[in-house]
Amino acid sequence: MLNVLTWVLSVFLFFTINKDRSSIITRKPAVLQSFPVALTLYILYMFVCDRMQKMAFSPLLCVCLDVLVVQAVRWAQLSPALLPHPFLALWAAGVLRASLLLLMRLSPGCPQWLRGPEAAKTVLSWSNVVPSGEMAIPHYTGRMTDWIMNEDEPEAFTHAITVMSLITIMSAVSEFVCDLIYNITMSRIHTFIQGQVFKAVLKQEIAFFDTVHTGDIVSRITTDTNTMSESLSEKLSLLMWYFMRVTFLFIFMLRLSWKLSLFTALGLPIILVIPELTGKFYQSLSVKVQESLARANDVAMETFSSMKTVRSFANEEGETERYKKKLEDTYSLNKTEAAAYAVSTWTNSLSSLALKVSILYYGGRLVTGKDVSSGDLVSFVLYELQFASAVEVLMSYYPHVKKAVGASEKIFEYVDRQPQVPPEGSLAPKVLRGNVHMKNITFAYPKRPDTPVLKVCVCLKPGEVTALVGPSGAGKSTCVSLLERFYQPQDGEILLDGQPLYSYQNQYLHDKIAVVSQEPVLFARSVRENIKYGREGATDEEMIRAAELANAHKFISDLSKGYDTDAGEKGGQVSGGQKQRIAIARALIRQPKILVLDDATSSLDTESEHLVHEALRKNFNQCAVLLIAHKLSTVEKANHIIFLKDGEVIEEGTHEELLGKGGAYAQLVEKQNTAFQRSAEEGSDANGV
Ligand SMILES: Nc1ncnc2c1ncn2[C@@H]1O[C@H](COP(=O)(O)OP(=O)(O)OP(=O)(O)O)[C@@H](O)[C@H]1O
Numbered sequence: 129m130l131n132v133l134t135w136v137l138s139v140f141l142f143f144t145i146n147k148d149r150s151s152i153i154t155r156k157p158a159v160l161q162s163f164p165v166a167l168t169l170y171i172l173y174m175f176v177c178d179r180m181q182k183m184a185f186s187p188l189l190c191v192c193l194d195v196l197v198v199q200a201v202r203w204a205q206l207s208p209a210l211l212p213h214p215f216l217a218l219w220a221a222g223v224l225r226a227s228l229l230l231l232m233r234l235s236p237g238c239p240q241w242l243r244g245p246e247a248a249k250t251v252l253s254w255s256n257v258v259p260s261g262e263m264a265i266p267h268y269t270g271r272m273t274d275w276i277m278n279e280d281e282p283e284a285f286t287h288a289i290t291v292m293s294l295i296t297i298m299s300a301v302s303e304f305v306c307d308l309i310y311n312i313t314m315s316r317i318h319t320f321i322q323g324q325v326f327k328a329v330l331k332q333e334i335a336f337f338d339t340v341h342t343g344d345i346v347s348r349i350t351t352d353t354n355t356m357s358e359s360l361s362e363k364l365s366l367l368m369w370y371f372m373r374v375t376f377l378f379i380f381m382l383r384l385s386w387k388l389s390l391f392t393a394l395g396l397p398i399i400l401v402i403p404e405l406t407g408k409f410y411q412s413l414s415v416k417v418q419e420s421l422a423r424a425n426d427v428a429m430e431t432f433s434s435m436k437t438v439r440s441f442a443n444e445e446g447e448t449e450r451y452k453k454k455l456e457d458t459y460s461l462n463k464t465e466a467a468a469y470a471v472s473t474w475t476n477s478l479s480s481l482a483l484k485v486s487i488l489y490y491g492g493r494l495v496t497g498k499d500v501s502s503g504d505l506v507s508f509v510l511y512e513l514q515f516a517s518a519v520e521v522l523m524s525y526y527p528h529v530k531k532a533v534g535a536s537e538k539i540f541e542y543v544d545r546q547p548q549v550p551p552e553g554s555l556a557p558k559v560l561r562g563n564v565h566m567k568n569i570t571f572a573y574p575k576r577p578d579t580p581v582l583k584v585c586v587c588l589k590p591g592e593v594t595a596l597v598g599p600s601g602a603g604k605s606t607c608v609s610l611l612e613r614f615y616q617p618q619d620g621e622i623l624l625d626g627q628p629l630y631s632y633q634n635q636y637l638h639d640k641i642a643v644v645s646q647e648p649v650l651f652a653r654s655v656r657e658n659i660k661y662g663r664e665g666a667t668d669e670e671m672i673r674a675a676e677l678a679n680a681h682k683f684i685s686d687l688s689k690g691y692d693t694d695a696g697e698k699g700g701q702v703s704g705g706q707k708q709r710i711a712i713a714r715a716l717i718r719q720p721k722i723l724v725l726d727d728a729t730s731s732l733d734t735e736s737e738h739l740v741h742e743a744l745r746k747n748f749n750q751c752a753v754l755l756i757a758h759k760l761s762t763v764e765k766a767n768h769i770i771f772l773k774d775g776e777v778i779e780e781g782t783h784e785e786l787l788g789k790g791g792a793y794a795q796l797v798e799k800q801n802t803a804f805q806r807s808a809e810e811g812s813d814a815n816g817v
Pocket residue numbers: 338573575576581599600601602603604605606607646
């Protein structure tokens with residue numbers, strides 16, 4: 129609505145400038161007949177619009193620029209030799225304002241508030257007014273025709289030609305300025321949106337990542353945002369540009385012949401319905417294309433991230449086939465999309481061509497009936513040609529914008545998604561003892577809500593090591609995920625120092641609880657950055673101390689670049705045991721109150737494993753430790769051992785107590801001992817042979 133009013137006022141301003149020829153002005157009160165008054169009113173209006181749309185310009189800046197604009201226009205009026213027509217004054221004023229703002233935005237010292245998308249929008253709305261000068265061309269062509277028909281005004285010819293040339297050059301320049309501003313703005317918006325999607329995705333609960341494929345997420349952040357901003361930067365810019373042209377051109381046409389204009393307007397609804405229909409179809413197709421591209425991305429990402437497995441099974445062909453199949457789905461959708469696009473452009477041009485022919489026919493009849501002068505008819509036809517092609521372009525770009533809307537729907541689905549976890553708590557006590565009580569917990573994964581995986585009661589105490597043992601799939605790692613607040617238990621509660629876990633601040637909680645998981649993931653950064661991950665402020669001394677405790681300092685120092693050696697993607701450039709030790713150092717540097725080692729030393733040799741456990745026992749004796757291990761020799765010294773099976777606690781106690789019970793734990797110890805003895809015997813036999 130504001131935009132429509134803006135254009136209406138722009139037109140009024142144009143007539144006010146053009147007061148020699150316009151009849152409108154004569155009907156206005158005297159004060160409005162002054163061009164500066166009209167311009168100031170217009171600027172004030174724009175200023176109010178800006179404020180209403182909460183744009184980020186300071187009122188002072190706006191007023192300064194507006195004063196400059198008014199001065200420029202006054203100067204133009206006082207110096208007709210330099211700017212021969214008030215039309216150009218408007219143009220010059222617009223260019224001046226747009227260039228000033230652009231210069232300010234590009235200068236390195238430009239404050240942040242002037243660089244934001246809101247400020248850019250204001251620049252846009254102004255700069256889009258600028259190229260209206262181009263529309264003066266048909267007007268002067270008409271005047272030339274009058275001169276040719278009626279030779280008593282010889283100077284009109286030179287005047288019209290001069291003005292036309294000037295306007296053409298200046299319009300080209302202004303178009304350049306507009307495009308530049310627009311594209312800079314759109315790149316900024318693109319970057320901004322990508323950042324927003326990334327941020328929104330990172331906020332989601334872990335269950336979200338269980339259900340949504342990584343390829344899908346990456347597609348949203350890259351492909352969809354690209355589609356959206358490409359269409360917006362290129363097509364929407366043109367759409368806005370042509371929309372403005374269509375509006376102005378129609379006003380000029382009305383001035384020349386209301387009958388012909390009415391006739392043109394009657395044909396418009398027919399040709400406007402078509403893009404709406406094709407646009408809807410296009411939008412739904414675009415969503416499907418994006419989804420199928422995401423599926424293809426998924427395959428590619430999975431393959432590249434598991435390259436070693438693919439190679440060791442020599443399944444490159446198989447993966448290529450899988451990827452090709454996904455691409456074929458995209459291709460067939462693309463074909464439908466291309467056909468839909470061709471049909472829509474074809475119907476659009478056909479309908480506007482039909483309109484053109486009818487107008488020419490009706491126009492010819494009006495000329496013979498002496499309803500319009502020959503010069504006005506030429507002007508009208510030229511305006512109408514521009515008008516028709518502008519409408520045609522408008523319609524052909526419309527599906528693209530619909531496509532961008534389709535892509536943006538997917539993007540904003542993520543941006544607007546609220547994480548399905550209780551809101552973050554506010555507790556961050558200075559002293560945390562580290563008492564954990566997992567009270568009567570019942571839990572099933574959101575992906576399999578009907579399969580309960582845990583029904584437990586577990587306590588961790590500061591200064592004590594609690595061990596969780598049991599067969600694979602018993603629910604040990606699930607306990608850790610709950611402790612990390614990755615999921616919410618369906619029943620029961622987890623208390624930390626007597627307070628519910630969810631009442632603590634997220635950052636605080638993850639500072640106090642450090643977890644080294646079964647398969648720790650290192651980032652493709654230096655060892656230093658990996659150890660200091662999440663604790664960027666830690667000193668090198670702290671880092672080395674943590675590495676020493678994890679028995680990692682020696683091997684890191686032996687690496688080619690020491691702590692600056694790249695760990696490779698997912699830690700692929702260090703061995704499994706080294707990766708685990710770096711991960712332990714990464715956990716220890718946080719000085720946690722609760723330390724969880726989920727089979728964290730499984731890849732270490734017996735000697736290193738022993739060293740790490742000894743160091744932890746000595747240096748983290750105030751810490752509550754949760755130890756998960758398959759090798760029962762690792763948990764023998766634990767203060768409390770809990771044996772889990774099918775998500776339930778079967779038995780618990782110390783190593784000796786459990787051995788004495790002769791239950792599941794004792795049987796497992798026996799089995800492991802037998803297996804160990806057997807392999808030792810096989811080893812000595814082999815040596816004997
Ligand atoms: N993200 C998940 N979504 C659905 N089910 C899961 C998920 N993660 C684990 N499970 C299931 O939950 C059960 C417990 O798994 P969990 O990883 O806790 O076992 P575990 O005792 O740590 O096993 P392991 O010793 O082999 O690591 C298993 O049946 C497993 O299939």
